[in-house]
Amino acid sequence: MPRVIKSPEIRSAELLDCAQRLFFERGYDNTTVNDIIREVGLSKGAFYHHFASKEALLEALSARLARDSMAELQPMLEDPSLDAIGRLNALFAGSRQLNVELAPQLRRTFFVLFRPENLALFHRVDLAARELVLPAIADLLRKGTEEGALDVPDPEAFAEMLLQLRLIFRDVTQQALRQAELGQIEEAAQMLDERLRLYGIAIDRLLKLPDGTIKAVQPGFSRAFLEAG
Amino acid sequence: MPRVIKSPEIRSAELLDCAQRLFFERGYDNTTVNDIIREVGLSKGAFYHHFASKEALLEALSARLARDSMAELQPMLEDPSLDAIGRLNALFAGSRQLNVELAPQLRRTFFVLFRPENLALFHRVDLAARELVLPAIADLLRKGTEEGALDVPDPEAFAEMLLQLRLIFRDVTQQALRQAELGQIEEAAQMLDERLRLYGIAIDRLLKLPDGTIKAVQPGFSRAFLEAG
Numbered sequence: 001m002p003r004v005i006k007s008p009e010i011r012s013a014e015l016l017d018c019a020q021r022l023f024f025e026r027g028y029d030n031t032t033v034n035d036i037i038r039e040v041g042l043s044k045g046a047f048y049h050h051f052a053s054k055e056a057l058l059e060a061l062s063a064r065l066a067r068d069s070m071a072e073l074q075p076m077l078e079d080p081s082l083d084a085i086g087r088l089n090a091l092f093a094g095s096r097q098l099n100v101e102l103a104p105q106l107r108r109t110f111f112v113l114f115r116p117e118n119l120a121l122f123h124r125v126d127l128a129a130r131e132l133v134l135p136a137i138a139d140l141l142r143k144g145t146e147e148g149a150l151d152v153p154d155p156e157a158f159a160e161m162l163l164q165l166r167l168i169f170r171d172v173t174q175q176a177l178r179q180a181e182l183g184q185i186e187e188a189a190q191m192l193d194e195r196l197r198l199y200g201i202a203i204d205r206l207l208k209l210p211d212g213t214i215k216a217v218q219p220g221f222s223r224a225f226l227e228a229g
Numbered sequence: 230m231p232r233v234i235k236s237p238e239i240r241s242a243e244l245l246d247c248a249q250r251l252f253f254e255r256g257y258d259n260t261t262v263n264d265i266i267r268e269v270g271l272s273k274g275a276f277y278h279h280f281a282s283k284e285a286l287l288e289a290l291s292a293r294l295a296r297d298s299m300a301e302l303q304p305m306l307e308d309p310s311l312d313a314i315g316r317l318n319a320l321f322a323g324s325r326q327l328n329v330e331l332a333p334q335l336r337r338t339f340f341v342l343f344r345p346e347n348l349a350l351f352h353r354v355d356l357a358a359r360e361l362v363l364p365a366i367a368d369l370l371r372k373g374t375e376e377g378a379l380d381v382p383d384p385e386a387f388a389e390m391l392l393q394l395r396l397i398f399r400d401v402t403q404q405a406l407r408q409a410e411l412g413q414i415e416e417a418a419q420m421l422d423e424r425l426r427l428y429g430i431a432i433d434r435l436l437k438l439p440d441g442t443i444k445a446v447q448p449g450f451s452r453a454f455l456e457a458g
Contacts, residue, residue, distance in 0.1 A: 119349055153440070157427045161394055168393050198386045205434045211382070 012050050014040055016064060019057050020105075028058060028112040055121055062113070062125040069098055070132050077136050084144025088203075089215055096221050103228035107177060114174040122170065130163055137162060141207070151208040158206060165202055168195070180226045192222035241279050243269055245293055248286050257287060257341040284350055291342070291354040298327055299361050306365050313373025317432075318444055325450050332457035336406060343403040351399065359392055366391060370436070380437040387435060394431055397424070409455045421451035 006014070018039050022031040033054055037047045051057040076082075076090035099106060113122050138159035144150040152158040172195045179188035200216035207214075235243075247268050251260040262283055266276045280286040305311075305319035328335060342351050367388035373379040381387040401424045408417035429445030436443075 119352055120345075123348055153430060154427055157424065158431070160397060161427075161431055164397050165390055165393055167396075168389060195386065198383055198390075201382060202387070202390055202435060205437065206431060208434065 008050070011042070011046075012060075015042070015047065015050055015057065016061055020061055023058070023061070023108070023112075028054075028108075058112070059121060059124055059128070062109070063128045065109075066125075066129040066132055069095075070136075072098060074136075077140060083147060084140055084149040085209065085213060087140055092200075092214065092216050093218070096218060100221070100224045100228055103225050107226075110173055111177055114170050114177075126167070134159055134163060144207070152206070161206060162203060165199065168199070176222070176226060185223065185226055189222040189226055192226070193217050193219075196222070237279070240271070240275075241289075244271070244276065244279055244286065245290050249290055252287070252290070252337070252341075257283075257337075262286075287341075288350065288353055288357070291338075292357040294338075295354075295358040295361055298324075299365075301327060303365075306369060312376060313369055313378040314438065314442060316369055321429075321443065321445050322447070325447060329450070329453045329457055332454050336455075339402055340406060343399050355396070363388055363392060373436070381435070390435060391432060394428065397428070405451070405455060414452065414455055418451040418455055421455070422446050422448075425451070 015036060019031070019036050022035055022039070026035075031054075033044065033047055036057075037044060051060065073091055073094050076094045077087055079087060079090060082090060112118060113125060134156075138155045141150065141152050141155035141159055145152055145155065172192065176188040176192040179185075179191070196217035200214045201211045203209075203214045203216065204211050244265065248260070248265050251264055251268070255264075260283075262273065262276060265286075266273060280289065302320055302323050305323045306316055308316060308319060311319060341347060342354060363385075367384045370379065370381050370384035370388055374381055374384065401421065405417040405421040408414075408420070425446035429443045430440045432438075432443045432445065433440050
Protein backbone atom coordinates (compact mmCIF):
# COMPACT_ATOMS: atom_id res chain seq x y z
CA MET A 1 0.00 0.00 0.00
CA PRO A 2 1.51 3.39 -0.91
CA ARG A 3 2.44 5.69 1.97
CA VAL A 4 -0.21 8.37 2.40
CA ILE A 5 1.23 11.89 2.54
CA LYS A 6 -0.99 14.20 4.58
CA SER A 7 -0.61 17.91 5.20
CA PRO A 8 0.61 18.95 8.68
CA GLU A 9 -2.82 20.51 9.41
CA ILE A 10 -4.63 17.26 8.67
CA ARG A 11 -2.12 15.26 10.73
CA SER A 12 -2.51 17.67 13.68
CA ALA A 13 -6.29 17.45 13.47
CA GLU A 14 -6.10 13.64 13.34
CA LEU A 15 -3.87 13.57 16.40
CA LEU A 16 -6.26 15.92 18.24
CA ASP A 17 -9.31 13.84 17.26
CA CYS A 18 -7.64 10.65 18.41
CA ALA A 19 -6.34 12.21 21.63
CA GLN A 20 -9.77 13.65 22.40
CA ARG A 21 -11.40 10.27 21.95
CA LEU A 22 -8.80 8.46 24.08
CA PHE A 23 -8.64 11.14 26.81
CA PHE A 24 -12.42 11.08 27.07
CA GLU A 25 -12.63 7.25 26.99
CA ARG A 26 -9.75 6.41 29.33
CA GLY A 27 -8.86 9.70 30.99
CA TYR A 28 -5.80 11.86 30.38
CA ASP A 29 -3.53 10.03 32.83
CA ASN A 30 -4.36 6.62 31.40
CA THR A 31 -3.52 7.64 27.84
CA THR A 32 0.11 7.65 26.69
CA VAL A 33 1.69 9.26 23.64
CA ASN A 34 2.36 5.68 22.50
CA ASP A 35 -1.37 4.88 22.62
CA ILE A 36 -2.11 7.87 20.43
CA ILE A 37 0.57 7.27 17.79
CA ARG A 38 -0.35 3.58 17.62
CA GLU A 39 -3.96 4.47 16.78
CA VAL A 40 -3.03 7.17 14.28
CA GLY A 41 -0.17 5.13 12.78
CA LEU A 42 2.60 7.68 13.24
CA SER A 43 6.15 7.45 14.61
CA LYS A 44 7.11 9.08 17.91
CA GLY A 45 9.35 11.50 16.03
CA ALA A 46 6.45 12.53 13.81
CA PHE A 47 4.25 13.06 16.88
CA TYR A 48 6.81 15.36 18.52
CA HIS A 49 7.05 17.26 15.27
CA HIS A 50 3.43 18.32 15.88
CA PHE A 51 3.30 18.59 19.68
CA ALA A 52 6.15 19.12 22.15
CA SER A 53 4.46 16.96 24.81
CA LYS A 54 1.23 15.31 25.92
CA GLU A 55 0.52 18.51 27.85
CA ALA A 56 0.93 20.58 24.68
CA LEU A 57 -1.55 18.25 23.00
CA LEU A 58 -4.08 18.78 25.82
CA GLU A 59 -3.54 22.52 25.56
CA ALA A 60 -4.18 22.48 21.81
CA LEU A 61 -7.22 20.31 22.40
CA SER A 62 -8.61 22.74 24.99
CA ALA A 63 -7.99 25.67 22.64
CA ARG A 64 -9.86 23.81 19.91
CA LEU A 65 -12.75 23.06 22.28
CA ALA A 66 -12.84 26.76 23.26
CA ARG A 67 -12.86 27.79 19.58
CA ASP A 68 -15.63 25.29 18.79
CA SER A 69 -17.69 26.47 21.78
CA MET A 70 -17.16 30.07 20.79
CA ALA A 71 -18.30 29.27 17.24
CA GLU A 72 -21.52 27.77 18.68
CA LEU A 73 -22.07 30.74 21.02
CA GLN A 74 -21.18 33.49 18.50
CA PRO A 75 -24.71 33.65 16.98
CA MET A 76 -26.18 34.39 20.43
CA LEU A 77 -23.66 37.18 20.99
CA GLU A 78 -24.71 38.76 17.68
CA ASP A 79 -28.46 38.04 17.59
CA PRO A 80 -29.93 41.28 16.18
CA SER A 81 -33.34 40.55 17.75
CA LEU A 82 -31.86 40.78 21.28
CA ASP A 83 -30.54 43.66 23.38
CA ALA A 84 -27.34 43.30 25.43
CA ILE A 85 -29.15 41.68 28.37
CA GLY A 86 -30.94 39.24 26.08
CA ARG A 87 -27.61 38.37 24.46
CA LEU A 88 -25.90 37.76 27.80
CA ASN A 89 -28.78 35.54 28.90
CA ALA A 90 -28.71 33.70 25.56
CA LEU A 91 -24.95 33.23 26.04
CA PHE A 92 -25.44 31.69 29.47
CA ALA A 93 -28.31 29.51 28.19
CA GLY A 94 -26.21 28.32 25.23
CA SER A 95 -23.26 27.68 27.49
CA ARG A 96 -25.43 25.63 29.87
CA GLN A 97 -26.75 23.59 26.93
CA LEU A 98 -23.20 22.86 25.71
CA ASN A 99 -22.14 21.99 29.26
CA VAL A 100 -24.94 19.42 29.60
CA GLU A 101 -24.43 17.99 26.08
CA LEU A 102 -20.70 17.56 26.67
CA ALA A 103 -21.04 16.85 30.41
CA PRO A 104 -19.26 13.46 30.55
CA GLN A 105 -16.29 14.73 28.53
CA LEU A 106 -16.15 18.09 30.34
CA ARG A 107 -16.31 16.46 33.77
CA ARG A 108 -13.32 14.31 32.85
CA THR A 109 -11.45 17.28 31.33
CA PHE A 110 -12.12 19.50 34.36
CA PHE A 111 -11.06 16.71 36.68
CA VAL A 112 -7.65 16.69 35.00
CA LEU A 113 -7.37 20.42 34.38
CA PHE A 114 -8.30 21.61 37.89
CA ARG A 115 -5.72 19.46 39.70
CA PRO A 116 -3.10 21.46 41.64
CA GLU A 117 -0.25 19.94 39.60
CA ASN A 118 -1.96 21.14 36.40
CA LEU A 119 -2.19 24.78 37.51
CA ALA A 120 0.19 26.07 34.84
CA LEU A 121 -1.69 24.13 32.18
CA PHE A 122 -5.03 25.47 33.46
CA HIS A 123 -3.63 28.99 33.34
CA ARG A 124 -2.53 28.59 29.71
CA VAL A 125 -5.88 27.09 28.70
CA ASP A 126 -7.70 29.90 30.51
CA LEU A 127 -5.57 32.53 28.76
CA ALA A 128 -6.44 31.00 25.38
CA ALA A 129 -10.18 30.98 26.20
CA ARG A 130 -9.99 34.49 27.64
CA GLU A 131 -8.28 35.95 24.56
CA LEU A 132 -11.04 34.45 22.45
CA VAL A 133 -13.97 35.61 24.60
CA LEU A 134 -12.76 38.95 26.00
CA PRO A 135 -13.25 41.09 22.86
CA ALA A 136 -16.77 39.71 22.33
CA ILE A 137 -17.81 40.44 25.93
CA ALA A 138 -16.21 43.90 25.88
CA ASP A 139 -18.08 44.64 22.63
CA LEU A 140 -21.35 43.47 24.16
CA LEU A 141 -20.82 45.69 27.22
CA ARG A 142 -19.89 48.68 25.02
CA LYS A 143 -23.02 48.35 22.87
CA GLY A 144 -25.19 47.67 25.92
CA THR A 145 -23.92 50.83 27.60
CA GLU A 146 -24.47 52.87 24.41
CA GLU A 147 -28.02 51.52 24.10
CA GLY A 148 -28.68 52.22 27.79
CA ALA A 149 -29.52 48.56 28.50
CA LEU A 150 -26.72 48.40 31.08
CA ASP A 151 -24.02 50.70 32.42
CA VAL A 152 -20.27 50.10 32.77
CA PRO A 153 -17.61 52.82 33.01
CA ASP A 154 -15.03 50.80 31.02
CA PRO A 155 -16.18 47.88 28.82
CA GLU A 156 -12.70 46.30 28.49
CA ALA A 157 -11.89 46.41 32.20
CA PHE A 158 -15.36 45.23 33.21
CA ALA A 159 -15.29 42.38 30.68
CA GLU A 160 -11.98 41.32 32.27
CA MET A 161 -13.60 41.42 35.70
CA LEU A 162 -16.52 39.22 34.61
CA LEU A 163 -14.04 36.68 33.24
CA GLN A 164 -11.86 36.93 36.34
CA LEU A 165 -14.86 36.26 38.60
CA ARG A 166 -15.78 33.11 36.70
CA LEU A 167 -12.44 31.59 37.80
CA ILE A 168 -14.09 31.03 41.18
CA PHE A 169 -15.70 28.05 39.45
CA ARG A 170 -12.35 26.29 39.21
CA ASP A 171 -12.48 25.49 42.94
CA VAL A 172 -16.28 25.33 43.11
CA THR A 173 -16.62 22.85 40.21
CA GLN A 174 -13.77 20.73 41.55
CA GLN A 175 -15.53 20.58 44.91
CA ALA A 176 -18.86 19.67 43.27
CA LEU A 177 -17.22 16.93 41.17
CA ARG A 178 -15.58 15.45 44.28
CA GLN A 179 -18.86 15.49 46.21
CA ALA A 180 -20.64 13.89 43.24
CA GLU A 181 -17.96 11.15 43.12
CA LEU A 182 -18.80 10.38 46.73
CA GLY A 183 -22.44 9.96 45.73
CA GLN A 184 -23.58 13.28 47.24
CA ILE A 185 -25.10 14.49 43.98
CA GLU A 186 -27.93 16.43 45.61
CA GLU A 187 -25.62 18.46 47.88
CA ALA A 188 -23.15 19.04 45.04
CA ALA A 189 -25.90 20.22 42.67
CA GLN A 190 -27.39 22.55 45.29
CA MET A 191 -24.00 24.07 46.07
CA LEU A 192 -23.14 24.59 42.37
CA ASP A 193 -26.61 26.05 41.63
CA GLU A 194 -26.28 28.49 44.52
CA ARG A 195 -22.80 29.65 43.48
CA LEU A 196 -24.01 30.15 39.90
CA ARG A 197 -26.99 32.16 41.20
CA LEU A 198 -24.64 34.40 43.23
CA TYR A 199 -22.35 34.79 40.20
CA GLY A 200 -25.40 35.96 38.23
CA ILE A 201 -26.19 38.54 40.93
CA ALA A 202 -22.57 39.73 40.91
CA ILE A 203 -22.82 40.29 37.13
CA ASP A 204 -26.15 42.12 37.56
CA ARG A 205 -24.59 44.46 40.07
CA LEU A 206 -21.42 45.08 38.07
CA LEU A 207 -23.59 46.02 35.07
CA LYS A 208 -26.01 48.10 37.19
CA LEU A 209 -28.95 45.75 36.58
CA PRO A 210 -31.51 44.63 39.17
CA ASP A 211 -30.55 41.42 41.03
CA GLY A 212 -31.87 38.41 39.12
CA THR A 213 -31.65 39.94 35.63
CA ILE A 214 -28.81 37.75 34.34
CA LYS A 215 -29.73 34.09 34.67
CA ALA A 216 -26.45 32.24 35.11
CA VAL A 217 -28.35 29.19 36.38
CA GLN A 218 -31.62 27.40 35.62
CA PRO A 219 -33.42 24.78 37.73
CA GLY A 220 -31.93 21.36 37.10
CA PHE A 221 -28.76 22.53 35.34
CA SER A 222 -26.18 21.53 37.95
CA ARG A 223 -27.82 18.14 38.53
CA ALA A 224 -27.89 17.48 34.78
CA PHE A 225 -24.25 18.55 34.42
CA LEU A 226 -23.16 16.29 37.29
CA GLU A 227 -25.30 13.30 36.24
CA ALA A 228 -25.48 13.29 32.42
CA GLY A 229 -23.71 10.11 31.29
CA MET B 230 33.09 29.44 72.40
CA PRO B 231 30.30 27.06 73.40
CA ARG B 232 27.84 26.10 70.69
CA VAL B 233 24.65 28.13 71.04
CA ILE B 234 21.52 25.96 71.08
CA LYS B 235 18.52 27.83 69.74
CA SER B 236 14.92 26.67 69.54
CA PRO B 237 13.60 25.69 66.07
CA GLU B 238 11.24 28.70 66.11
CA ILE B 239 14.09 31.13 66.72
CA ARG B 240 16.22 29.46 64.02
CA SER B 241 13.36 29.62 61.51
CA ALA B 242 12.76 33.29 62.31
CA GLU B 243 16.49 34.02 61.90
CA LEU B 244 16.54 32.27 58.54
CA LEU B 245 13.48 34.24 57.44
CA ASP B 246 14.97 37.56 58.64
CA CYS B 247 18.21 36.86 56.81
CA ALA B 248 16.47 35.64 53.64
CA GLN B 249 14.20 38.70 53.65
CA ARG B 250 17.18 41.04 53.90
CA LEU B 251 19.14 39.23 51.17
CA PHE B 252 16.14 38.78 48.81
CA PHE B 253 15.34 42.47 49.16
CA GLU B 254 18.99 43.58 48.77
CA ARG B 255 20.05 41.29 45.90
CA GLY B 256 16.80 39.86 44.59
CA TYR B 257 15.49 36.31 44.96
CA ASP B 258 17.35 34.87 41.96
CA ASN B 259 20.67 36.31 43.04
CA THR B 260 20.45 34.81 46.54
CA THR B 261 21.42 31.17 47.07
CA VAL B 262 20.71 28.88 50.00
CA ASN B 263 24.49 28.93 50.54
CA ASP B 264 24.44 32.73 50.92
CA ILE B 265 21.75 32.45 53.57
CA ILE B 266 23.35 29.67 55.65
CA ARG B 267 26.74 31.42 55.49
CA GLU B 268 25.23 34.58 57.00
CA VAL B 269 23.24 32.72 59.65
CA GLY B 270 26.06 30.27 60.41
CA LEU B 271 24.14 27.04 59.83
CA SER B 272 24.91 23.85 57.89
CA LYS B 273 23.02 22.98 54.74
CA GLY B 274 21.49 19.99 56.53
CA ALA B 275 20.22 22.25 59.30
CA PHE B 276 18.72 24.64 56.71
CA TYR B 277 16.82 21.84 54.97
CA HIS B 278 15.59 20.72 58.39
CA HIS B 279 13.67 24.03 58.50
CA PHE B 280 12.75 24.57 54.84
CA ALA B 281 12.47 22.01 52.03
CA SER B 282 13.75 24.49 49.42
CA LYS B 283 14.46 28.14 48.64
CA GLU B 284 10.89 28.30 47.29
CA ALA B 285 9.51 27.00 50.59
CA LEU B 286 11.48 29.73 52.33
CA LEU B 287 9.97 32.41 50.06
CA GLU B 288 6.53 30.96 50.69
CA ALA B 289 7.03 31.09 54.47
CA LEU B 290 8.37 34.62 54.10
CA SER B 291 5.31 35.70 52.12
CA ALA B 292 3.00 34.10 54.69
CA ARG B 293 4.84 36.02 57.43
CA LEU B 294 4.54 39.28 55.48
CA ALA B 295 0.81 38.60 54.99
CA ARG B 296 0.42 37.92 58.74
CA ASP B 297 2.36 41.08 59.64
CA SER B 298 0.31 43.18 57.19
CA MET B 299 -2.89 41.66 58.54
CA ALA B 300 -1.80 42.51 62.09
CA GLU B 301 -1.27 46.14 61.02
CA LEU B 302 -4.62 46.27 59.21
CA GLN B 303 -6.66 44.44 61.88
CA PRO B 304 -7.34 47.60 63.97
CA MET B 305 -8.94 49.27 60.92
CA LEU B 306 -11.15 46.26 60.33
CA GLU B 307 -12.36 46.45 63.93
CA ASP B 308 -12.44 50.22 64.55
CA PRO B 309 -15.65 50.68 66.60
CA SER B 310 -15.95 54.33 65.54
CA LEU B 311 -16.44 53.34 61.88
CA ASP B 312 -19.26 51.62 59.98
CA ALA B 313 -18.57 48.91 57.40
CA ILE B 314 -17.90 51.43 54.62
CA GLY B 315 -15.55 53.43 56.84
CA ARG B 316 -13.72 50.23 57.73
CA LEU B 317 -13.32 49.17 54.12
CA ASN B 318 -11.99 52.61 53.23
CA ALA B 319 -9.65 52.55 56.25
CA LEU B 320 -8.47 49.11 55.11
CA PHE B 321 -7.65 50.41 51.62
CA ALA B 322 -5.97 53.52 53.07
CA GLY B 323 -3.87 51.40 55.45
CA SER B 324 -3.00 49.02 52.67
CA ARG B 325 -1.88 51.91 50.45
CA GLN B 326 0.28 53.27 53.27
CA LEU B 327 1.94 49.87 53.77
CA ASN B 328 2.43 49.54 50.02
CA VAL B 329 4.24 52.88 49.80
CA GLU B 330 6.31 52.28 52.97
CA LEU B 331 7.43 48.86 51.72
CA ALA B 332 7.43 49.86 48.03
CA PRO B 333 11.05 48.98 47.16
CA GLN B 334 10.80 45.55 48.80
CA LEU B 335 7.30 44.86 47.44
CA ARG B 336 8.28 45.84 43.91
CA ARG B 337 11.15 43.36 44.03
CA THR B 338 8.94 40.66 45.60
CA PHE B 339 6.17 41.15 43.03
CA PHE B 340 8.70 41.12 40.24
CA VAL B 341 9.72 37.61 41.32
CA LEU B 342 6.32 36.36 42.36
CA PHE B 343 4.40 37.42 39.24
CA ARG B 344 6.72 35.69 36.77
CA PRO B 345 5.07 32.94 34.72
CA GLU B 346 7.49 30.31 36.05
CA ASN B 347 6.48 31.25 39.61
CA LEU B 348 2.75 30.77 39.04
CA ALA B 349 2.47 27.81 41.41
CA LEU B 350 4.36 29.75 44.08
CA PHE B 351 2.13 32.79 43.55
CA HIS B 352 -0.93 30.60 43.89
CA ARG B 353 0.30 29.15 47.21
CA VAL B 354 1.17 32.61 48.55
CA ASP B 355 -2.23 33.92 47.45
CA LEU B 356 -4.01 31.01 49.14
CA ALA B 357 -2.18 31.76 52.40
CA ALA B 358 -3.11 35.46 52.22
CA ARG B 359 -6.68 34.62 51.22
CA GLU B 360 -7.20 32.23 54.14
CA LEU B 361 -6.03 34.96 56.48
CA VAL B 362 -8.12 37.78 55.00
CA LEU B 363 -11.31 36.01 53.85
CA PRO B 364 -12.94 35.54 57.30
CA ALA B 365 -12.29 39.20 58.21
CA ILE B 366 -13.83 40.49 54.97
CA ALA B 367 -16.79 38.11 55.20
CA ASP B 368 -17.35 39.30 58.78
CA LEU B 369 -17.21 42.93 57.68
CA LEU B 370 -19.74 42.28 54.89
CA ARG B 371 -22.05 40.37 57.27
CA LYS B 372 -22.05 43.18 59.86
CA GLY B 373 -22.37 45.84 57.16
CA THR B 374 -25.41 44.08 55.71
CA GLU B 375 -26.96 43.69 59.18
CA GLU B 376 -26.39 47.40 59.89
CA GLY B 377 -27.81 48.35 56.50
CA ALA B 378 -24.59 50.14 55.46
CA LEU B 379 -24.25 47.82 52.45
CA ASP B 380 -26.10 44.85 50.99
CA VAL B 381 -24.76 41.43 49.95
CA PRO B 382 -26.86 38.25 49.61
CA ASP B 383 -24.01 35.99 50.87
CA PRO B 384 -21.09 37.51 52.84
CA GLU B 385 -18.75 34.50 52.37
CA ALA B 386 -19.29 34.19 48.63
CA PHE B 387 -19.10 37.95 48.06
CA ALA B 388 -15.91 38.22 50.15
CA GLU B 389 -14.45 35.50 47.91
CA MET B 390 -15.47 37.49 44.83
CA LEU B 391 -13.80 40.69 46.09
CA LEU B 392 -10.60 38.73 46.69
CA GLN B 393 -10.88 36.97 43.33
CA LEU B 394 -11.26 40.32 41.54
CA ARG B 395 -8.11 41.72 43.15
CA LEU B 396 -6.11 39.01 41.31
CA ILE B 397 -6.48 41.17 38.21
CA PHE B 398 -3.69 43.22 39.78
CA ARG B 399 -1.23 40.38 39.23
CA ASP B 400 -1.11 41.19 35.50
CA VAL B 401 -1.81 44.90 35.94
CA THR B 402 0.98 45.45 38.51
CA GLN B 403 3.41 43.41 36.45
CA GLN B 404 2.62 45.57 33.42
CA ALA B 405 3.04 48.77 35.47
CA LEU B 406 6.38 47.58 36.88
CA ARG B 407 7.64 46.76 33.38
CA GLN B 408 6.57 50.17 32.05
CA ALA B 409 8.21 51.87 35.03
CA GLU B 410 11.44 49.94 34.36
CA LEU B 411 11.40 51.41 30.85
CA GLY B 412 11.17 54.89 32.37
CA GLN B 413 7.49 55.37 31.53
CA ILE B 414 6.54 56.12 35.13
CA GLU B 415 3.78 58.58 34.25
CA GLU B 416 1.95 56.17 31.92
CA ALA B 417 2.42 53.29 34.37
CA ALA B 418 1.07 55.35 37.30
CA GLN B 419 -1.93 56.55 35.30
CA MET B 420 -2.78 53.02 34.16
CA LEU B 421 -2.46 51.59 37.70
CA ASP B 422 -4.50 54.48 39.20
CA GLU B 423 -7.27 53.96 36.64
CA ARG B 424 -7.45 50.19 37.21
CA LEU B 425 -7.60 50.76 40.99
CA ARG B 426 -10.39 53.32 40.48
CA LEU B 427 -12.36 50.78 38.40
CA TYR B 428 -11.73 48.09 41.04
CA GLY B 429 -13.20 50.49 43.63
CA ILE B 430 -16.30 50.98 41.44
CA ALA B 431 -16.65 47.21 41.03
CA ILE B 432 -16.61 46.82 44.82
CA ASP B 433 -19.17 49.64 45.21
CA ARG B 434 -21.48 47.91 42.80
CA LEU B 435 -21.07 44.43 44.30
CA LEU B 436 -21.95 45.91 47.72
CA LYS B 437 -24.85 48.02 46.32
CA LEU B 438 -23.11 51.33 47.08
CA PRO B 439 -23.02 54.42 44.84
CA ASP B 440 -20.02 54.49 42.45
CA GLY B 441 -17.09 56.22 44.13
CA THR B 442 -17.95 55.21 47.71
CA ILE B 443 -15.02 52.83 48.21
CA LYS B 444 -11.75 54.65 47.56
CA ALA B 445 -9.33 51.98 46.35
CA VAL B 446 -7.02 54.72 45.04
CA GLN B 447 -5.89 58.20 46.10
CA PRO B 448 -4.13 60.83 43.97
CA GLY B 449 -0.41 60.14 43.89
CA PHE B 450 -0.55 56.58 45.23
CA SER B 451 0.55 54.68 42.13
CA ARG B 452 3.35 57.15 41.39
CA ALA B 453 4.58 56.88 44.99
CA PHE B 454 4.42 53.07 44.86
CA LEU B 455 6.35 52.95 41.59
CA GLU B 456 8.94 55.58 42.57
CA ALA B 457 9.54 55.24 46.34
CA GLY B 458 13.17 54.14 46.74
